[in-house]
Amino acid sequence: MHYNPNKIEKKWQKVWEKTGIYKAQDKVSGKENFYHLAMFPYPSGNLHIGHWYNFAPADVYARFKKMLGFNVMSPMGFDAFGLPAENAAIKRGIHPKTWTHENIIKMREQLKSMGNIYDWSREVVTCEPDYYKWTQWLFLQFYKNGLAYKAKVPANWCPSCKTVLANEQAEGGKCERCDSQVIQEEIEQWLFKISSYADELLKDIDNLDWPETTKIMQKNWIGRSEGWQIEFKIKNLKLKIPVFTTRADTLFGCTYIVVAPEHPILKNPNFKFQNPKFIDQYINESKKKTERERISEMQEKTGVELKGIKAINPANGREVPIFIADYVLMHYGTGAIMAVPAHDNRDFDFAKKYNLPVKMVICPNWPKTVCPILDKAYESEGYLVDSDKFDGTSSRDARERIGEWLEKQEKAERKVYYRLKDWLISRQRYWGAPIPMVFFFFFDWQPVSERELPVLLPDVNDYLPTGEGKSPLAKSKKFINTVCPKCGGPAQRETDTMDTFICSSWYYLRYADSSNKKEFASKQKLEAWLPVNMYIGGAEHSVMHLLYSRFFTKALNKMGLVDFSEPFASLRHQGIILGPDGQKMSKSRGNVVDPDEQVKKYGADAVRMYLCFMGPHNQGGPYNPNGLVGISRFLNRAWDLFENPKSEARNSKQIQNFEIQKLLNKTIKKVTEDIENFRFNTAVSALMILINELSQKTYKLDHGSMSTFLLLLAPFAPHMAEELWHSAGNKDSIHNQEWPRYDLKLIEEEKINLIVQINGKVRDKIEAPSGISEKEASDLVIGNEKIKKWLQGKEIKKIIFVPGKLINLVI
């Protein structure tokens, strides 16, 4: 019989579905639960090869864990709210719900064609009322625990469309729809206080089994900095401007201070500036810049002096000018800085441009103070100069001493700031979960009663945002008008919807108990499964999704709703799949690989296995359909070995059987270790080496050895392994079997290839007993003819011996 993947794959997918072998029971006696999770997809329309690259190797790992004896739960669902559905509605006139549902139906079928271990009975779809009911309920818990608040926050605003734009819709600072200049406008929106968890989020990272690079990125994103908040008085006024600095040691070098264009001092009616026009103009100009443009070190720094007022340096009483400049951000620190051009490059650039004094107060040399002439700021450590009584103090010590000195005078306090901003969750869009809040003029904002959840997303005809910058929900009178939950008076609903990141910040909890109608998930089920044992998804989520999910878990933990404080114990990232040309896949480039076509041609098993084989899983790379034929040949060869043996065994000598047992045991060891470490590519190559050997030599293989091979193959090519397993006469599924074990004794080598180096260059390889000692090795080598040639007339200065590996003669 010929290997016909399409036939056997469909057959086994049906059998697995019917027998429900992947349905996870909450408890199986004698087995440990293992919650295995791949990041759920956004229903964009089609499953692309990138999804496969996430899900196929992940499935190999899940199946491996199952065979190792774990009770594995591997659920799947859809992250279904979001902007593209709304765009499709506007562009094609399809309701976002219809568009999303059609995509889900298609993608669900495509997912099933992969033959994965998914337990579909736990599926979650975030845009369904029975899911977002609990998203809203969780919002209310955040609100009740003081973690949700309303504030004015800048957003991309198109003055011509009178609409808030996503960053994606405002690329290059131009509105996607009408090409006008986008400005940053302050709008009242809901935020989550993630910043109050900054310290915990930072501390707990170290204990996670996550890629180090992801941990570093999260740490940098949180961006903790310790320093001092120092007050600068304003001359002749009773006002003070607090500044935050991590370099209090440079205080004597401060030659001006800078406030952000959004700083409250500029809105204070008591201030009479001498140049108000220039100031207003500058504030308006800076609204046109994105934050990234403002802080880019490549961009020329700009600013305007606030003429008519001066600040006083608390260290020496000196008057310094005050500027506004947009390289200072309002949301970081106090929105004001002390500028020390000699020791900060941004300040240095600014000072050069506006001809401000550069005063050096940290010198690398002491006690001979020969300060270098600066062509850029000196940001390193050194010793203080020109700093009164602190002269000669090391800059490190001075940071503390100056801070403490001012603290005694109540002019400074120790402070920690974070780069992490609070999470802006309001979206002025239709396709999201409505924020369950109601406004009544007398009581301000009130939460919707939990009994009334879900606040259903109404049908509207027009998905374009309103001209007042409100979400399309504002067009539905039926939706807006409601009663105040507190007094029953006429009130209005919040029309903003929630950021879809909220939906995806808790979906992994819902899988544990996806059909629960009374709670977001029962404590018992959460305890059975959470935290997720292995989480697999793209590195593009290194910061935002993963940080938000951690925040959610920590907040719910504090509220007593969950018993753990980290959602994902282990994390791995898959890389990005490129087109065959090594470029990013895109329709316009014409290099898109359609997984359905590949499956039709070669079968799901081959596609799965090729994705594993391509290269390191966390690296991604080009998908070349030509390369897949290698896997296809491998599977055919393996198939033939079972179904169409070339000939009766013609040679079953003891020695050869021993050789093959050795290789088999080595392969078990290699494949086991490689899958555990996500090195799927080298696991596959080990299987290839085994099959090459088996099909070349026509060994007479015992039943057990053949079974072992099938068991090793099962996670990679689950359909073919199942088919051959059954045709060998087994009744139970191969996926219920135990993972094979190896015998270390069989793997041990008696002989090694001893590498002989002279001055680190390989000159010979000698077969030697594996336990050879240094003395024996050097005697063997020095007596060797080839080596003698190299040693002629030279003295051996040193011998380096690496047991079991090499000997290096230094001459």
Next chain:
RNA sequence: GCCGCGGUGGCGGAAUGGUUUACGCACAACACUUAAAAUGUUGCGGCCGCAAGGCCAUGUGGGUUCGAAUCCCACCCGCGGCACCA
């Protein structure tokens, strides 16, 4: 710009302080075939050489080491993220 990652044959990659190029693709020769496909066998980094063998090669330049693709420094190129794409 800031944070993070990567750069090894014609190509995907293996090797993470000790044999550079495992495994696979492509290519070439041979076998089978009337022929082709499929399959199998062998070869396959560059230069010199009939060969034995030698020299050179892991983005570029420098350093550490008996020994560096691997560690350190500087640079070049590519990729991911940067808070309203998900």
